[in-house]
Amino acid sequence: DISFIEEMPLGEISEHDRGLALCTSEEVRDIIRRHHELIPATEDSGGPARYFRMPDSEVRVGFISPHSHNFCSTCNRVRVTVEGRLLLCLGNEHSVDLRRVLRGHPVTDDKLQEAIIKAMDLKPERHHFTSNGDVQILRFMNMTGG
Structure with a gap:
């Protein structure tokens, strides 16, 4: 499995501008979908990640999206x-x-x-x-x- 996490504003950094660098989970999914089909996974992980599967593969791709999909109500x-x-x-x-x-x-x-x-x-x-x-x-x- 692999999970992608939208950057959270934790700690002060100087490497990049978080406001300009934010890449949402949807943007990452769109990039992956250019090469692989993604099907929403049916199992619940019990955590904040939303998982997808690729057909004919055991690989799950997870997305933790504090900005674009606020999951607080189920955290x-x-x-x-x-x-x-x-x-x-x-x-x-x-x-x-x-x-x-x-x-x-x-x-x-x-x-x-x-x-x-x-x-x-x-x-x-x-x-x-x-x-x-x-x-x-x-x-x-x-x-x-x-």
């Missing part, structure tokens, strides 16, 4: 940062400090489980990414985890 993902923060959304800074919970209750997992379940109520309904090129989240993915 089931959270991430733990290298500092032990549970991030509830890549496009927001909402987080829960799991390191503090673990250090405060090192013998049992009950408080950790409770903190994670409680955090799900704080998960934002959507991100606020734009394609104008502005940095919206200052942290890079290598600090985010996942």
